[in-house]
Amino acid sequence: MNTLSRRGFLAASAAAFAAARFPRAALAQATAPLGLSAETRTLDINGRAATVFGLAGPSGQGLALEPGQRFRVDLTNNLDVGTIIHWHGQVPPNVQDGVPDMPMPMLQPGETRSYDFAPLAGTYWMHSHVPMQEMRLLAAPLIVRSSEDVVMLGGTMRPYVWTINGAVWGRHRPVTARSGERVVLSFHNMSMMAHPMHLHGHVFQVVGLNGRAVSGAVRDTVHVPPMTMVDVALDAGEAARWMLHCHHMPHLETGMMTEFSVSA
Numbered sequence: 168m169n170t171l172s173r174r175g176f177l178a179a180s181a182a183a184f185a186a187a188r189f190p191r192a193a194l195a196q197a198t199a200p201l202g203l204s205a206e207t208r209t210l211d212i213n214g215r216a217a218t219v220f221g222l223a224g225p226s227g228q229g230l231a232l233e234p235g236q237r238f239r240v241d242l243t244n245n246l247d248v249g250t251i252i253h254w255h256g257q258v259p260p261n262v263q264d265g266v267p268d269m270p271m272p273m274l275q276p277g278e279t280r281s282y283d284f285a286p287l288a289g290t291y292w293m294h295s296h297v298p299m300q301e302m303r304l305l306a307a308p309l310i311v312r313s314s315e316d317v318v319m320l321g322g323t324m325r326p327y328v329w330t331i332n333g334a335v336w337g338r339h340r341p342v343t344a345r346s347g348e349r350v351v352l353s354f355h356n357m358s359m360m361a362h363p364m365h366l367h368g369h370v371f372q373v374v375g376l377n378g379r380a381v382s383g384a385v386r387d388t389v390h391v392p393p394m395t396m397v398d399v400a401l402d403a404g405e406a407a408r409w410m411l412h413c414h415h416m417p418h419l420e421t422g423m424m425t426e427f428s429v430s431a
C-alpha cells in the first residue's frame with residue numbers, strides 16, 4: 168500500500184480539481200504542504216526538565232489552517248521509534264486515518280508521509296494512536312479556522328439598482344464554501360433600506376448583531392436593517408449553486424441576488 172507516497176499524483180490531481188471547482192481553495196492549494204514532525208522536546212515542570220514527545224508544526228506545537236485550506240501535511244517521524252498520528256475529529260479517507268496497520272503501517276524513524284484531504288473547520292487535536300506515546304504528550308492542537316464571508320448590501324433609489332458586494336446578478340462573484348464547512352456570512356447593510364436576506368437550501372443561525380455575539384433563532388431569512396451588520400452561521404450543505412438574495416421583490420428584480428456556491 169503506497170497510496171500516500173504517490174505525493175506528486177495526489178497533489179497534482181487535487182490542484183487541478185480545486186482550480187476547476189473552487190477558486191479560494193485553489194489559492195490555498197498553491198501553497199506548499201505544511202511540515203509536521205513527531206519529535207522529543209524538553210518541558211520545564213516546576214524547575215525540573217522533563218523530556219516528552221511533541222508534534223511540531225511550522226510555528227510551534229500543532230497546526231492551524233486558514234479557511235478553505237486543505238489539510239496538506241508532510242508528517243516526518245523524528246523519533247527513534249515507529250509512530251503514526253490520528254487526526255482526531257477529522258473525517259479523512261480511511262487510508263489517512265492514522266491507526267497502526269489500519270491500513271497503513273507506522274512511520275519508521277526518519278520516514279515522511281504525505282496527507283491530503285479537505286478538513287472540517289473547528290478546534291480539534293491530533294495524537295499518536297499508540298497509547299503510551301499519547302500519554303507522553305505525542306499530541307497537539309489541530310485548528311481549522313472557518314470562513315467569514317462579508318456580504319455587502321448596497322444600492323440606490325436613482326438609478327433604482329440594488330447590489331450585493333457591489334454587483335448585480337450576472338456580474339456577481341459567488342460566495343464559496345465546501346460541503347460540510349462551517350461558514351459565517353456577515354451581512355453589512357450599507358444602504359438606507361432594510362433587506363430580508365434569504366438563502367436557499369440551508370438554515371442558518373443568527374450569531375451576531377453589530378459585532379455583538381448573540382445566540383439567535385435558526386431560520387432561512389434574516390431581516391437586515393439599514394446601516395446594520397448581521398452575522399449568520401451555517402454548515403454548507405449539498406454541493407450545488409444556491410441562491411442568496413434579498414426577498415424584497417423590487418430589489419431582487421433589479422439585481423440584489425448572488426449565489427452561494429458549495430463544492431464537494
Ligand SMILES: [Cu+2]
Pocket residue numbers: 329361362363413414415418419423
Ligand atoms: Cu432588499
